[in-house]
Amino acid sequence: MTFDATDIHKSYHGTEVLKGVSLSVKAGEFVALLGPSGSGKTTLLNIIAGLAHADAGALSFDGEDITRQPAGARHFGMVFQNYALFRHMNVAQNIGFGLKVMDRRHRPPAAEIRRRVAELLEMIELPHLAARFPAQLSGGQRQRVAMARALAIRPRLLLMDEPFSALDAQVRESLRDSVRELQRKAGVGAIMVTHDRAEAWALADRIAVMDHGRIVQFDTPHTLRRQPASEAVRYLVQGVA
Ligand SMILES: Nc1ncnc2c1ncn2[C@@H]1O[C@H](COP(=O)(O)OP(=O)(O)OP(=O)(O)O)[C@@H](O)[C@H]1O
Ligand SMILES: [Mg+2]
Missing domain, CATH: 3.40.50.300 (P-loop containing nucleotide triphosphate hydrolases)
Structure with missing residues (x-):
């Protein structure tokens, strides 16, 4: 690359x-x-x-x-200054968002999306917070979710x-x-x-x-x-x- x-x-x-x-x-x-x-x-x-x-x-x-x-x-994966997460989505949904909105040709099947979200939750060491909403997280936790969201699409x-x-x-x-x-x-x-x-x-x-x-x-x-x-x-x- x-x-x-x-x-x-x-x-x-x-x-x-x-x-x-x-x-x-x-x-x-x-x-x-x-x-x-x-x-x-x-x-x-x-x-x-x-x-x-x-x-x-x-x-x-x-x-x-x-x-x-x-x-x-x-x-490309992007993490912005204010790492704006989607307020109405929980942690797991935020991480999977980029995969869900891919066009049909590139979008992995639902089971694969779930598997990848679980893997990223492990990677950021927050699997226990999958169902939490952004407002219920600390700043550092939000930042890690934003990183996981950027990495979920396997960016180049x-x-x-x-x-x-x-x-x-x-x-x-x-x-x-x-x-x-x-x-x-x-x-x-x-x-x-x-x-x-x-x-x-x-x-x-x-x-x-x-x-x-x-x-x-x-x-x-x-x-x-x-x-x-x-x-x-x-x-x-x-x-x-
Ligand atoms: N959309 C815009 N319209 C007009 N000027 C802009 C626009 N975006 C940036 N600028 C100007 O371009 C210059 C560079 O801005 P930029 O945001 O890239 O700086 P930066 O290095 O990221 O600064 P900071 O560390 O403060 O974030 C600045 O003078 C800024 O005012
Ligand atoms: Mg800047």
Whole structure:
């Protein structure tokens, strides 16, 4: 599996917010998009997801051009900042939702959907809460359900926009590890947006440092620390273990 975004440009009302961004993800790789507020992280993730369109540039998956492919056809899993679960569905129904709404050609039989939901409930260690509704869960539990929901469709790529931002520091740290483990178990490539450098450090194989609509360095945490490409990067990685 390889995903490539090449020379992506995007403007809003005449202001260029992505100025030629290129990014790649290899099989099983965890990539963090790290940068200050307004640097273009969410815009880039939305373009990768197919929720927004680039003005110029290309997206490809395993060599296939997906630049103009609709979001639903990309088969990517998404976890958003507020991990909005469906309030009127219980945990199991939330996790199975993406499978139930697949078109008939791709939708697994009902028994297979039940089996997969049960497997994911085990994976997030919440099988005892299958019948609970989102309002009856803690923030961390909701976040794990959102992860399971994104993984249920067996996505080709997992996209997460600040998935821990609504959680307090302690819960964030314990969830980091379980997210990494879930992603590894699923063997899927991932892109996670964060403005928290410690989080990027703890999770990512490679970190794309964004600043003012550009990726100013895309390297392993080790290389970023040893050979920051600029003062801005040096500043950003300062103080990280
Ligand atoms: N739909 C939109 N219309 C107009 N401007 C937008 C739109 N979406 C984003 N922008 C602008 O594009 C720039 C990049 O926004 P983006 O949301 O990608 O930043 P970000 O890096 O995700 O920031 P944050 O860390 O605060 O979430 C910002 O200046 C923002 O105001
Ligand atoms: Mg954002």
